[in-house]
Amino acid sequence: xxxxxxxxxxxxxxxxxxxxxxxxxxxxxxxxxxxxxxxxxxxxxxxxxxxxxxxxxxxxxxxxxxxxxxxxxxxxxxxxxxxxxxxxxxxxxxxxxxxxxxxxxxxxxxxxxxxxxxxxxxxxxxxxxxxxxxxxxxxxxxxxxxxxxxxxxxxxxxxxxxxxxxxxxxxxxxxxxxxxxxxxxxxxxxxxxxxxxxxxxxxxxxxxxxxxxxxxxxxxxxxxxxxxxxxxxxxxxxxxxxxxxxxxxxxxxxxxxxxxxxxxxxxxxxxxxxxxxxxxxxxxxxxxxxxxxxxxxxxxxxxxxxxxxxxxxxxxxxxxxxxxxxxxxxxxxxxxxxxxxxxxxxxxxxxxxxxxxxxxxxxx
Amino acid sequence: xxxxxxxxxxxxxxxxxxxxxxxxxxxxxxxxxxxxxxxxxxxxxxxxxxxxxxxxxxxxxxxxxxxxxxxxxxxxxxxxxxxxxxxxxxxxxxxxxxxxxxxxxxxxxxxxxxxxxxxxxxxxxxxxxxxxxxxxxxxxxxxxxxxxxxxxxxxxxxxxxxxxxxxxxxxxxxxxxxxxxxxxxxxxxxxxxxxxxxxxxxxxxxxxxxxxxxxxxxxxxxxxxxxxxxxxxxxxxxxxxxxxxxxxxxxxxxxxxxxxxxxxxxxxxxxxxxxxxxxxxxxxxxxxxxxxxxxxxxxxxxxxxxxxxxxxxxxxxxxxxxxxxxxxxxxxxxxxxxxxxxxxxxxxxxxxxxxxxxxxxxxxx
Numbered sequence: 001x002x003x004x005x006x007x008x009x010x011x012x013x014x015x016x017x018x019x020x021x022x023x024x025x026x027x028x029x030x031x032x033x034x035x036x037x038x039x040x041x042x043x044x045x046x047x048x049x050x051x052x053x054x055x056x057x058x059x060x061x062x063x064x065x066x067x068x069x070x071x072x073x074x075x076x077x078x079x080x081x082x083x084x085x086x087x088x089x090x091x092x093x094x095x096x097x098x099x100x101x102x103x104x105x106x107x108x109x110x111x112x113x114x115x116x117x118x119x120x121x122x123x124x125x126x127x128x129x130x131x132x133x134x135x136x137x138x139x140x141x142x143x144x145x146x147x148x149x150x151x152x153x154x155x156x157x158x159x160x161x162x163x164x165x166x167x168x169x170x171x172x173x174x175x176x177x178x179x180x181x182x183x184x185x186x187x188x189x190x191x192x193x194x195x196x197x198x199x200x201x202x203x204x205x206x207x208x209x210x211x212x213x214x215x216x217x218x219x220x221x222x223x224x225x226x227x228x229x230x231x232x233x234x235x236x237x238x239x240x241x242x243x244x245x246x247x248x249x250x251x252x253x254x255x256x257x258x259x260x261x262x263x264x265x266x267x268x269x270x271x272x273x274x275x276x277x278x279x280x281x282x283x284x285x286x287x288x289x290x291x292x293x294x295x296x297x298x299x300x301x302x303x304x305x306x307x308x309x310x311x312x313x314x315x316x317x318x319x320x321x322x323x324x325x326x327x328x329x330x331x332x333x334x335x336x337x338x339x340x341x342x343x344x345x346x347x348x349x350x351x352x353x354x355x356x357x358x359x360x361x362x363x364x
Numbered sequence: 365x366x367x368x369x370x371x372x373x374x375x376x377x378x379x380x381x382x383x384x385x386x387x388x389x390x391x392x393x394x395x396x397x398x399x400x401x402x403x404x405x406x407x408x409x410x411x412x413x414x415x416x417x418x419x420x421x422x423x424x425x426x427x428x429x430x431x432x433x434x435x436x437x438x439x440x441x442x443x444x445x446x447x448x449x450x451x452x453x454x455x456x457x458x459x460x461x462x463x464x465x466x467x468x469x470x471x472x473x474x475x476x477x478x479x480x481x482x483x484x485x486x487x488x489x490x491x492x493x494x495x496x497x498x499x500x501x502x503x504x505x506x507x508x509x510x511x512x513x514x515x516x517x518x519x520x521x522x523x524x525x526x527x528x529x530x531x532x533x534x535x536x537x538x539x540x541x542x543x544x545x546x547x548x549x550x551x552x553x554x555x556x557x558x559x560x561x562x563x564x565x566x567x568x569x570x571x572x573x574x575x576x577x578x579x580x581x582x583x584x585x586x587x588x589x590x591x592x593x594x595x596x597x598x599x600x601x602x603x604x605x606x607x608x609x610x611x612x613x614x615x616x617x618x619x620x621x622x623x624x625x626x627x628x629x630x631x632x633x634x635x636x637x638x639x640x641x642x643x644x645x646x647x648x649x650x651x652x653x654x655x656x657x658x659x660x661x662x663x664x665x666x667x668x669x670x671x672x673x674x675x676x677x678x679x680x681x682x683x684x685x686x687x688x689x690x691x692x693x694x695x696x697x698x699x700x701x702x703x704x705x706x707x708x709x710x711x712x713x714x715x716x717x718x719x720x721x722x723x724x725x726x727x728x729x
Contacts, residue, residue, distance in 0.1 A: 111485050120385055127381045134374060169548070169688050170541065173698045237541035239482070239489065253490050253537070261458070261488065 009208030011141035013217035014148050015276060016195050020221055021151070022273040023192045024228050025247050025266065026103050031329070033184030035241030036176055038233045043185030044225035050190065051218050057344035058200040061351075070200035070347065071291045077350035083292050085343065089197060090288035092339045093281040094305055096194040099327045101126075101309055102317040104274055111245055112267070119314045125275055130306040132279030133286060134299065137205060140279050147272045154265040159227065161256040162235050170237030189225075191333035194281070196340025201284055282306060402453040405430055406515030408500030409477050410466035412436060416477070418443040419504035421515050423459070429511040432504060440480045457486040461519045463493050463536065464500040464555060470568060470575030474550075475543070478573070481536045489537035492522045495568040495575065497556025506557055513562045521564045522553050529588060529597020529613060530581035531564045543573055546705055547690025549678075551587065554578055569684045571709070576682040579674065586667075586674040589635060590618045590687045599639060599723075601662040607645025609659060611725060614638045622693045624700045629693055630716040635667060637723045656725045663723040671719050679717075683709040 029035045058070075065073050071089075074082035101122065108118045132140050175182065203210065232240050232250050240246040251266040285305045290298030316322045408419035415438035421430035435450070437443025444455050469477055481487045496503050506513055525531035534552040542550035550570040555562060567584040569577050579587060588594040594616040602608045615638040622631055641659075678684050690708045694701040704711065 113485050124385045127378070127385065131374070131378055169545075169691050169695075171695065172546075173695055176698065236489075236537065238545040239537050239540050241544075242482075249489060252488055255490075261490075 005136070005138060006205050006207050007137060007141040007202075009206055009210050009213040011144060012202055012206045012210075013213045015141055015144040015280065016198075016217055017221060017224075018144055018147055018151060018273050019198075019277040019280065020193070020195060021224060022100060022270055022277065023189060024225050025270050025273070026100075026107075026245065027185075027188070028244055028246055029241045030244075031188055032181060033188075034177060034181035035238065036172055036181055037229060037240050037246065038172060038174060039176075039179075039181040040185040041226045041229045042174060042182040043189060044222050044229065046182065046186040047189040047193075047225070048218055048222040050186070051193070052215075054190075054193075054196060054341050055199060055214070057341055057348055058196065058203070061200055061344055061348050062203040064348070064351065065204075067204055069202075069204045069287070070344065071288065073351055074347050075291070077347055077354050085347070086288040086291045088343070089201075089339060090285045090301070092197060092335060093194070093285050093288075094308060095335060096192075096197075096332070097278055097281040098309055098312050098317060099192075099323075099332060100274060100277055101313045102323045102327070104270065105313050105318065106320060106323060107245055107248070107270075111248060119310070122313060123310055125271065126278065126306045126310050129275050129278035130282055130302050132275070133282035133302045137202070137280075137283060140276065140283060143279075144276055147276060151269050151272060154269055155224075157256075158251055158254050158262055158265050159231055161254040161259070161262065162231055162250065165253050166231070166234035167237065170234050172233075172238075187329060187333055191329055191336050193336060193340065194277075196336065198280065198284060200344055201287060278309070400453055402447070402451065402455045404455055404457055404460050406462045406464070406504065406518065407440070407460060408464040408466070408496070408504045409440060409469055410496075410499045410501050411468045411472055414438065416440060416443055417501060418447075419501050420444075420447065421504060421512060430514060432512055434501070434504075440477065441484070457484065458488060460488065460491055461515045462522070463491055464496050464503050464518070465494070466496050466499040466501070467575065468499070470495050470570070472574075474539075474570070474573040474575075478536070478540060478543075482540055487536075489535065489540075491536050492519045493534045493536055493539050493552045494518065494522065494555040494564075495552050497554055497565055502557055503555055503562055506560075506562060508561060518555060518562060521555065521562070524564065525584075525588060525593070525595075527596045528581075529585045529594050529616075532567050532584055532587060532593070542686070542688075543570075545691060547685065547692070547694045547701070547708060548688040549684040549686050551579075551686040567686075569678055569682060569686050571682060571684045576684055577677060579677065582670050583674040583677065586671050587686055589616050589637075590620065590633065590671075592617055598642065599637075599663050599666065601659065601666055603655065603658055603662060606655060606659070609641060609645075610643045611639035611659070611663060611723075612642045614640055614726070620687075620689065620692055622689065622696055624697050627700070628716075629697070629700065629704075629711060631689055631718070633671070633717060633719045635671065635719065635721045637663070637667065637721070638726055639663065639723060640726050659725050660723045663725070664721045667723065668719055668721045671721070675717055675719075679712045679715060683712045685709075685712055689715070 027037070027040065029037060032040055061070065061073060071082065071086050074085040078085070105118050105122055108114055108121060114121065132143065228247065232246050235250050235253055236243070236246055239249070243249045248263055248266050251263040252261050254262040282302045282305050286298035286302045289301035317326060403423040404420055405423045406421040410417040415436065417434060417436050418440055420433045422433060423430055433447055435443045435446040437446050448455065463481060465474060465477060481491065482489065503518070504512065522531065522533045525533055532551060532553050539550045539552060542548045550573070551567050553564045554566045554568045556565045558565060566581060567579040567587060568575055569579060585594065585597055594613065597613045599611045599613060600608060601611070617636055619634045620631060622629060678686060685708070694705070
């Protein structure tokens with residue numbers, strides 16, 4: 001593979017960080033399994049440890065075939081049957097993106113109550129994301145650098161202004177109601193970790209110190225989660241337990257001089273993260289479809305994927321009940337673990353077996 | 365050439381899509397004009413036989429003083445709908461500064477009125493809360509001169525405690541946290557009409573969501589002191605040699621140490637105050653620093669007496685815990701708290717508390 005079309009390790013993990021922070025921005029007591037959101041700090045630590053382990057199958061695959069992405073390796077391992085894997089991943093990327101997108105729509109409808117129809121706003125985001133996917137990975141990665149600066153400035157400003165709102169009496173002891181919520185929180189973070197699926201596609205397109213950056217990203221993400229959770233719990237107290245979007249409510253309390261009620265920062269950060277996630281996922285859908293049916297089909301798949309997301313999120317996923325039915329933990333977690341961890345293990349074992357068989361044949 | 369043509373097509377599609385989105389956004393009605401909005405600055409709620417009487421101060425962009433509107437309804441939002449029916453304007457709650465609840469609402473229980481301010485998407489959790497000494501209507505209909513008392517003035521009164529150390533400041537989020545959180549009782553400033561003028565007169569103490577008693581300004585200071593929110597105020601004492609002496613509090617704090625002895629909780633409260641003399645009736649005081657220990661002792665006795673009186677009024681007589689002692693025990697003695705939290709109000713009536721006060725008079729001003 002030539003050097004054009006490659007991104008740096010820094011860009012890859014910037015993208016990874018920005019697409020992951022929407023996990024934290026959208027957490028609430030309903031999905032976290034209880035009102036003691038503080039226990040999610042422990043979940044973040046467990047998530048850090050698990051991230052280092054669960055990425056290993058993808059890492060070993062990459063180490064064995066550094067210039068081939070997961071689809072190319074599965075094609076080598078399974079032949080034409082490798083196409084099924086491409087379809088599985090394409091479906092997963094659309095599925096998980098529908099999850100994040102529908103959450104965003106619910107937020108816009110319930111918390112913002114915008115005069116402009118929500119479908120118009122989500123269509124705008126989808127159009128921009130589809131355009132980003134058309135432009136390719138390099139464009140998305142370059143935008144992520146710019147977005148990181150904006151996000152970092154916004155979040156730092158928010159956290160600094162909220163410092164005066166922290167109250168010692170708002171905290172509850174960790175594990176107050178037992179370890180159940182910590183476990184639920186860890187499973188929640190894992191279920192939303194679509195990056196396990198993204199990594200095997202992007203590693204061959206990345207150059208630079210991957211191990212070091214991966215560790216840095218993981219620790220940074222964990223610290224971000226912990227700081228956000230502590231700030232949410234310290235500023236909101238027990239009220240956080242019955243808010244649909246506690247981070248949003250927390251942002252509404254932030255003020256510094258004439259700057260008050262900085263919830264717009266929250267909405268902006270979320271939209272930027274969502275745009276990057278959607279653009280990246282649509283790009284990966286096009287990669288999967290291109291693997292099966294060629295480049296033009298891949299381009300068409302971007303538009304098709306965007307339309308499917310738009311239609312899905314504005315029909316059967318337009319309500320909380322619809323979202324809960326389709327995106328319950330019992331569905332999302334296995335989907336992520338199977339596609340992100342189990343399938344790379346299966347492919348890794350298959351290529352090892354194939355290599356062994358090939359060597360035996362050659363020896364004979 | 366081929367690449368340029370492709371780029372042109374993509375750009376054309378993007379421009380068409382942008383046009384479509386902008387057109388859809390505008391066609392849906394776009395933003396509501398300011399003239400079509402009711403900018404609500406203050407909400408007063410009184411209980412009636414059938415529901416509530418809502419008194420609202422509305423800011424008009426062409427006028428400086430607020431306009432008063434009053435409506436009745438089964439709930440707050442239902443009453444506001446009646447207001448919309450009258451004016452045709454859409455209420456905007458996000459700029460609301462204060463919520464004043466009538467005393468009767470407090471006596472019947474505030475939970476039924478609070479949900480709107482927590483749940484409704486436009487309601488902000490940082491809005492200041494007050495309990496009216498009588499009715500919220502009295503506060504909202506009172507005119508000082510030609511104008512109604514502005515909600516921002518009442519909001520500012522709520523923050524006066526930073527200077528005088530007599531007024532607590534409670535936001536919606538603080539009240540709900542104290543109500544919903546374990547080991548604490550809610551409180552909020554009381555606002556009333558005094559000599560024809562609106563003023564904060566004390567602190568309302570609640571057990572659960574029901575009003576129980578009012579602390580006077582000196583007792584409110586003790587509440588601020590123990591909850592580590594005291595940032596100012598004056599202490600006045602009198603000695604034979606000095607006459608009345610006013611000491612300004614520069615820094616005040618309290619360390620509360622809960623402990624469990626023989627499975628029973630106890631509290632040790634250590635209060636420290638750094639003060640400086642701001643005025644005396646005897647101008648020679650400045651030259652006689654031997655009087656400082658006597659002053660300190662007098663101030664300590666005074667503070668200790670007021671603290672014990674406040675604790676008796678809240679913990680013993682009302683079994684209310686606005687200081688959050690229960691919450692502190694929950695954080696520090698979690699195992700004991702989990703076993704005994706259901707009976708915390710009973711423990712309050714007999715909780716042994718020791719109070720030590722140390723006042724330092726630092727200079728003669």
